[in-house]
Amino acid sequence: MELLDTLIVGAGISGLSLAHALHKEATSPSPLKILVAESQGRVGGNITTVTGEGFLWEEGPNSFSPTPELMKLAVDVGLKQELIFADRKLPRFVYWQKKLQPVPMTPPAMIQSQLLSFPGKLRALFGALGFVGPAMGDRLSQQGDEETVSQFFRRHLGTEVMQRLVEPFVSGVYAGDPQQLSAAAAFGRVAKMADVGGGLVAGALLSAKNRPKKMPADPNVPKTRPGELGSFKQGLKALPEAIAAELGDRVKLNWHLTRLDRTERETYIAVFSTPDGQQEVEARTVVLTTPAYVTADLLQPLQPQVSSALQAFTYPTVACVVLAYPHSDVNGKLVGFGNLIPRGQGIRTLGTIWTSSLFADRTPAGWHTLTSFIGGATDSEIGNLDSEQIVREVHRDLSRILLKPDVPQPKVLAVNVWKRAIPQYNLGHFDRLQQIDEGLKSLPGVYLCSNYVGGVALGDCVRRGFDRAREVGEYLQNKQSDTRSI
Structure with a gap:
């Protein structure tokens, strides 16, 4: 041997x-x-990249943030010319109170955003500047002085930011329950900022100041910009x-x-x-x-x-559902990364990636491809449904958010039920x-x-x-x- x-x-x-x-x-x-x-x-x-009938779609991860290690790996194995990147300016949306609201990505956008109320914005501002009470209470003691994601962000940025921005993000990344996820583990960088500076803004400034100098960029690796999402021509x-x-x-x-x-x-x-x-x-x-x-x-x-x-x-169960609709079935133009849905909005689906908007040439002319995720730590019952039932749930949700009234059933490209999807x-x-x-x-x-x-x-x-x-x-x-x- x-x-x-x-x-x-x-x-x-x-x-x-x-x-x-x-x-x-x-x-x-x-x-x-x-x-x-x-x-x-x-x-x-x-x-899990799949092709068929002129469509190309993903049933697992859909894209990647171009980290230095990943980019170097792609170049090393001969994929430099296969790299593609989505427009980093594509908006993200949150479905809140029956409307798609763009996620504010800059301070001016936060000020103008209708996603948060004026008191909610003020609360977030004061919290970010460090006007935050200490983590304390009987429940925290029972948790070994470890805050959940929900506790951490409510304390630092307020209930509105937690419910309308953080919670849908948690659903999209972890398919998780913010009342169970550890803030220090799931949002380690943000938690460290708060520890270092006493507030998120001060912590961010101190972290940037103390960050080690970057090594010289490898000239063979394509330069990318913050916010870009990558993939390859063939998925x-x-x-x-x-x-x-x-x-x-x-x-x-x-x-x-x-x-x-x-x-x-x-x-x-x-x-x-x-x-x-x-x-x-x-x-x-x-x-x-x-x-x-x-x-x-x-x-x-x-x-x-x-x-x-x-x-x-x-590992909660998550279903990836890929549906295609003619342009005529969709309200307006779908230009954006996609939408996330906070819990409590009467929508079961966690979020939808607007696949045909994100990467070109993956959908036949005249069609939109929508990749939705449903289930997760807050909806364990999804594992008891069959594929047809899951499609009906997602189609009903999309009809309320993105589609015109009474559109016919979609073209079903995939229903992939990951029984054990993402570690919590x-x-x-x-x-x-x-x-x-x-x-x-x-x-x-x-x-x-x-x-x-x-x-x-x-x-x-x-x-x-x-x-x-x-x-x-x-x-x-x-x-x-x-x-x-x-």
Whole structure:
């Protein structure tokens, strides 16, 4: 049995980013021996790009913020000419009191916005300037002095900002419940600003002042501007597929990990169910990029403490519904990123991306494509509905927000029900991560690299993959040095 340097379990964007970094940056005399094992018949994990009848759509992530790591990765794997970016000036909307209200993105827009009342704007201004009461109360004590997203933003910016801006954002990013999500975990940068400066404005200024100087920009990486959203001409799947092509036969599909054992010489034996029967792999290091609930089962025999912490992560059900309508069915022109819906507005759908407005040439002439998300932590019942029922719910909501009266049923492109969609960064998040880190000390060479740690966006996944690759590389170098010194 050949001894691998690194076994990576899972060929989502985290695992592939990590494998790319190890493959490219290996400093040992010979290239690292890497294997990426994926249980599905394709790479990409939650990235799900589909085409049909002249349409191109996404059923998982829809776009990415162009972080430096993600952009460099795209260029490194030959996708520079495939990059596309949506107009950063496209407005975002919130559906409030039966109207689509543009989200204010600048201070002047905030002043003019009809989304917030004058008292609500005044409350937000004073809070942002630091006129904020301390976090206190019996409930906070019961939570270990950890504020929820709802508590934090109500205290700092007031109820209106919380209900009309933060809550729909939470629904759109996490499909989460702001009364359960940890402010420090889900909005870490904002929470740190408040801690540093005593108020959000002062904290933002101090954070900007103390921010490390940026490294010189790589001339090969296209420049982007704040607020831009990116994708590729053939959809997001282009990135994982390009990385997999670079790695070649180091990527194995339909390999399902059934058991992980530790050997006496501090290596690991992984047993896989594959199309060719049972396969065993031995590796010096193992990186599990699988969801928390899968990782928990794999590590239960080896480290019950870590397994217990992983089992505490919750993943609500979310349905992605992609519908197409003729232009004649839609009220006015759809120019914008899309709309989010706060809870309490009589609308079940969490939000809708105006796909045909965001990226051109993905929809046949005369059609609009709308990608809606429904379910989440505040609507667990969505998992009990079948596809037809879910389409009816979404179509009814769209009829109230975007469509003309009595339009016929849409063209249904997709209904993808993610039974366990997005890990929730709920109260106790950092305690769980600390428990995991402590437990992993007894399993040297085992690393976790998934979106329940350090952010759920694609850019977060790529950055995390690069960071773990450095840790794995350092571990292997140290082990090699220890062996030579014996």
